[in-house]
Amino acid sequence: MTKTMTKTLLVGAALLAIAGCAKKPPAQLPPAPATSTEPTPPPPPSDVGSSVVPGSRADFLAQSGTDTVHFGTDMYDIDSDSQMILSKQAVWLKRYPAVAVTIEGHADERGTREYNLALGDRRANAAKNFLVSQGISSSRLSTISYGKERPVANGSDESAWAENRRAVTVVPQ
8 A cells, every 4th residue: 555655646746747847838939030131241350361369379389489498407497598488478478367377397307206396396486486577477377297207208318308308388278
């Protein structure tokens, strides 16, 4: 008896739920879309052949020239070449104040994992501090260190090591 009563109540509740979900037609339908014989005007002129969206990562790279600054062995100071690159990045960041970036610190393969993580952190923070000195809010800049875990150049020679000693400003897509 209890099972039958429970089943009946469940079926009744389900039917009520389904009935309550039925849509009723609106009292008045909206007017039909107007049909026009006039052609749609063309979009306003822009940079012809340019597919770079202002404020995008591609725009950042086009305006700044590069997203990477390099460092000497066991160094994390910002030299004059890096200052020029970071100054261009700061100009772009001022133009797009809603964009937040991440600065990645990297090291070459030599040294322990712990040492290289700490060195990558110092490199990322050196780049961040330079951008802050150029008027960029520190709340827009986050840092992360990858140490030697994400090399861009494979190899165990000076040219590969030089490419891997870097800080990279990453603009979201």
